[in-house]
Amino acid sequence: MYYVVDAExxxxxxxxxxxxxxxxxxxxxxxxxxxxxWVVLRWMGGDRF
Incomplete structure (x- = not known):
């Protein structure tokens, strides 16, 4: 799952x-x-695809 986080x-x-x-x-x-x-993949172990 990808999470898009608002940088502000x-x-x-x-x-x-x-x-x-x-x-x-x-x-x-x-x-x-x-x-x-700021796409974050921390919830999947921090790996970047």
């Missing part, structure tokens, strides 16, 4: 079973781009 608030904003496709999100690309940089 630390809140989990999205749950993913697989990485997002390369296409950019449509709304608020600046904020989501920062949040996408």
């Amino acid at each position: 608030t630390g809140e989990i904003v999205q749950y993913l079973t697989r990485p997002l496709p390369p296409a950019r999100p449509r709304k608020r690309p600046g904020r989501l781009a920062r949040a996408w940089g």
Whole structure:
């Protein structure tokens, strides 16, 4: 499971079973781009796929 965490608030904003496709999100690309940089896999042992 992938968790997308907002870099500003630390809140989990999205749950993913697989990485997002390369296409950019449509709304608020600046904020989501920062949040996408904080994809966390700690709950699966910290491994990055």
